[in-house]
Amino acid sequence: VAWPNKSSLYILRTDGKSCTRELVTGKGKLAFAYPSTQQHLLVWRNQPKSVMVIKKLGDELLEEFVKVVEFLAVERGMKVIVEPVTYDHCLNAHAWLRDHVYTWDAEDDGRLAEHVDFVICLGGDGVILHANYLFQSSIPPVIAFNLGSLGFMTNHDYQSFREDLDSVIFGSQELESCSFMEDFGLVAPDRTGDRDSDNLGVMVTLRMRLKCEVYRNGCDIPHLTYDVLNELVIDRGPNAFLTKIECYERGRFITRVQADGIMLSTPTGSTAYSVSAGGSMVHPNVPAILLTPICAHSLSFRPILLPDYAELELRIPEDARCPAWVCFDGRSRQELGLGDSVRIKMSDTPMPTINKADLTGDWFESLDRCFRWSDRAEQRPLT
Amino acid sequence: VAWPNKSSLYILRTDGKSCTRELVTGKGKLAFAYPSTQQHLLVWRNQPKSVMVIKKLGDELLEEFVKVVEFLAVERGMKVIVEPVTYDHCLNAHAWLRDHVYTWDAEDDGRLAEHVDFVICLGGDGVILHANYLFQSSIPPVIAFNLGSLGFMTNHDYQSFREDLDSVIFGSQELESCSFMEDFGLVAPDRTGDRDSDNLGVMVTLRMRLKCEVYRNGCDIPHLTYDVLNELVIDRGPNAFLTKIECYERGRFITRVQADGIMLSTPTGSTAYSVSAGGSMVHPNVPAILLTPICAHSLSFRPILLPDYAELELRIPEDARCPAWVCFDGRSRQELGLGDSVRIKMSDTPMPTINKADLTGDWFESLDRCFRWSDRAEQRPLT
Amino acid sequence: VAWPNKSSLYILRTDGKSCTRELVTGKGKLAFAYPSTQQHLLVWRNQPKSVMVIKKLGDELLEEFVKVVEFLAVERGMKVIVEPVTYDHCLNAHAWLRDHVYTWDAEDDGRLAEHVDFVICLGGDGVILHANYLFQSSIPPVIAFNLGSLGFMTNHDYQSFREDLDSVIFGSQELESCSFMEDFGLVAPDRTGDRDSDNLGVMVTLRMRLKCEVYRNGCDIPHLTYDVLNELVIDRGPNAFLTKIECYERGRFITRVQADGIMLSTPTGSTAYSVSAGGSMVHPNVPAILLTPICAHSLSFRPILLPDYAELELRIPEDARCPAWVCFDGRSRQELGLGDSVRIKMSDTPMPTINKADLTGDWFESLDRCFRWSDRAEQRPLT
């Protein structure tokens, strides 16, 4: 397959006080310049040409998938890349797609980020976690469509996929109404201008990921590296009790954790497993790492939030009674033996997700949709 | 009283990626340049010459107070400023202090920040909240000594006050051991050099404050402004029920709160009232605003954290059944009538507090001291 | 007004092991024989002849009220008693009701329980709390209809009020299907038999009430007595801080409470204010008293449940910094001065409420209706 060149893009950053503009060229990584609370705008320098479409496994969304592919390939003239399993699956059913759809060989697994302009997810939050898994070293912007199941990050309706995808490709008309843009006098960057000049781009959320490295006892080279989008969990697995986990920050001993488990979560993950364990819900623009105990034995061991510069290590003591288990975004579950440890810090490469309106609106809308957050406030008949 | 000139100082900022150095001159405000997760170092350009000493009201800490004043005035030759009530109180008991201690007139209440190099608090966290109240527009660095009662921010022991105050005045020897300084290759700024050149300064925490403005119904000018260090609370006061509070962010309706009350807290306040209401404990370097409901009627209305750029408004609807009450850091409690509102955003001027070791160490040490946070983990005999 | 004689009734009690039958004659009180977990069946000896109908204040339910009254008075030939305010209100609108509806003078306030066979509540849980207030010394069986607003105890639909009221008056056909009746071989008591012999009666829940006595400092006679159905609350009212409340059980000091407030709740009240403060949801047949702190300052002060034989006293110390406030089922809010105390124990007289199906079914159905308790379990897309 002949890959197209990846388009360059701008990220405009503002923290409410200042505003910086950053050019990300084709092979560059989209990375945090400052860990701070910022809203971000994505602006393409050239129109994007290649797009990956990821769908939930199985037959159920095949029809919707084909419509999206057809729109992108035929109407918008883009190269559409799909996963090998989806490639086989959909060519069987729709042979005419052969001219429009591409896939890749296993040897190119690590180079996808160099070639894909943006990613479309069809399904629930699980599909986004899968996208995160595919793009471990660096990940292009992601737009997620809600198809049936509830999802915290799937903030786009399938019904309007044409309009929403055009917003990503050409920029969105609605930018003028984003209050923070007006507040800070933002103007459009230089563009080749094949569309209306007031289409600046689209709002994105730069979602923090946590870089997790598993070190086996006595070995300096990480046995495994995983950038999680939601959370890393260490728990007791099939054991009746969790051994006491030692917790360090930059080499300083912090505490010995006695609990069913311990979780380090991103703000994105705060509304997933962490909230079930009693954590607060954290807006994805807050640059923090959540340390949430799971059924802590001490009543005073409450969830805590650390700055994004924290560098943590969770270690199974060499004299522990039993091993523990580690899990990354609910995947790749494996045992941690005595003396093993996991080091966790903020990843250089966040996942940019396309917003529907702007960031604050999307987040509160997700709270309502997934937790009926403010809904009940209206109705509960307390006495 | 003839005020000395205020000393200039540097703030070195690092966020783990970059490092900026900022000069704050005599009448300048010490302000956030970027709302982000950063560690900060305070370096004086000239040696500080004036210091305010605030003590808990009453007789109990008088002896310790006099020792601190004597050290500063006689041994270090500084001008010592005290509150009017303390001035009267201590001159009665110790007339010889007359030549060393100063106070101020009510008309200078608003200008204290122009004249005080740093502030010493003797007592618990309540004394620090009082210092916050005295310096509403801008506040110099604060060092707090623990005297008897537990305090989350009183991280210095009275026993070593001479060494600790010298660390503030001359810089601390222990800087070399701060890992993040080494990591980023920080070097000392230009100094007039009357002390050892490796005394860079002291670590400070820039503690976010929330600027709260009360608007009475139909009036565009704030009736009251208060920069809180811990939290703003709106509750039902003596009413049996809280009216439904409307919550907006930058003019956008977010939710109608049905609860006993609602609190907007800083990370500093996260370990005060907010944790009692179920909030997470948030490191003071996390740039976030906590929205914590008090006994929410909806089981899904969990505490949330918003970015520090959030601009919130809490409004009593004009058709509400009854008024509400507002309270700032547990002070200035007053009624909010129908149509009144409170607007809350991050204040430009944080409170810098002197750390004992470095920020992370101080915070975990406070968790242990005040909540026996990791202590119980060792001992609890679950089954 | 000439009152009819009150009908006698049986209460069959079973605890899963034994079964006792208890005759309650006209002027008797319906009281707990054993505080234990039991299911109860109500069987009339003679057909009931007088009924009180209580409706929410205001005009909105007038039409439904009139239909219920007409059914009872005209079709079932009962004496219908209404509150004085409702009496005036409905006679204005429907003069023809004059021959069917009765009310009472203030001097008879305390004697209502001697004359009313059962009570019908139209509205939400607030109407049931009002019925509880009207019948402080002893209360006849209550049936509550849901009309618009959600209610935990309003488990009957207005649409089927004829069938449901006939179930109360004549006994219900559906008794055969109550599994626990079959399990224990229950048979019908002696009856005058004007209906089918297999209509044993209706299932009732005997809802615990808490007898609360307020003692003013230095006075042995209670200043106020109130039987609460939901909860007694002592809180800080308009004060910024709650004084430390001393808590005793049968004269033994238990703890000093430092919190925003403290609540003693019945199992019925466990799903009202207590659950907002973090309490568990307790089935009304569990004979327990819930002590739930409101925003406790100590992280380890969790909600606790005491046996129904507990006799508690909450006392404002004589050296307290400020007074506190007490509130009964959200009513009769008043100040508690220094040295005042409240004594709380289970009341002898529970409130019997008519079940729709049986007790367990009704309770889980209420959890679903009011909290969407099990509903979300099906849909939440965690990760």
Next chain:
Amino acid sequence: VAWPNKSSLYILRTDGKSCTRELVTGKGKLAFAYPSTQQHLLVWRNQPKSVMVIKKLGDELLEEFVKVVEFLAVERGMKVIVEPVTYDHCLNAHAWLRDHVYTWDAEDDGRLAEHVDFVICLGGDGVILHANYLFQSSIPPVIAFNLGSLGFMTNHDYQSFREDLDSVIFGSQELESCSFMEDFGLVAPDRTGDRDSDNLGVMVTLRMRLKCEVYRNGCDIPHLTYDVLNELVIDRGPNAFLTKIECYERGRFITRVQADGIMLSTPTGSTAYSVSAGGSMVHPNVPAILLTPICAHSLSFRPILLPDYAELELRIPEDARCPAWVCFDGRSRQELGLGDSVRIKMSDTPMPTINKADLTGDWFESLDRCFRWSDRAEQRPLT
């Protein structure tokens, strides 16, 4: 070994209203007559003659163990029974014990309750759970001594073991001071009177146990039966997700649980694992079964308490995605396959534990000791 006859005993029951006396003869089971909130008094008809002493495994408590055995065997002339492993262990070290200490063969495992008058536990709560395991069908009174580690049920100090054991054997002098005994005019039962007549007996807590039966798919005979003292847990074990567990009460579908796990706990277990998962602390005299979810995915799925007559079934659906794991008091962990279920109801046979003072005092003392429950209330410096 020639077993002595088991002594008969009385249980006096009071529920605050009535008082019943119940004779339990040698081979009888000590069982609940009524599930209700009652305080209980143990009175021997004849002096007890055989006692089992259980100690923590390993060498550490050997010295204390020998002193207790010597006191019982030599000074009080009792037959002392020990576990086989302890028997071998202590005879090696102390051969002279051979004449005083007995053990049993595996074939008598099920008949221990017929021969042991009471049980002494040396160690923490884990030893009491082990005693519970040894006496599954029926269990004699248990007295537990605190030796080093914290324990919620180990309310007797080793230092006073002689006095405390004499209180069990001969009755306690302190009974007169138990307020509830006086309140209800209790008098001593007929006794053969070899001690002072005012030594009525000792206060006991009848601790509810839950009878748990595991049913394998399609089989009507329980595969396993276990009476737990603390809790039954079903969790996801090594799986990343828990399948949805179906929950029934007496055959009625209640809810589908989506969580990390679900726990059914006794009041005794409420202060063990359940409190870590957010459950309330329940006095052991409250006749309730706690259903506590572990990290429920639905924010409204709070812990609930059901009456002790509840009969529950937790079932792995036949179309579940993966199996689950079950665990009894932290022991006997095993997989539950598709279609398997566990049925849980109150066991007929509670565990009687000897109180130190009376029940309420012991429980609040345990809250303080294990959770520093009321301690912090005095010291926390909130603002």
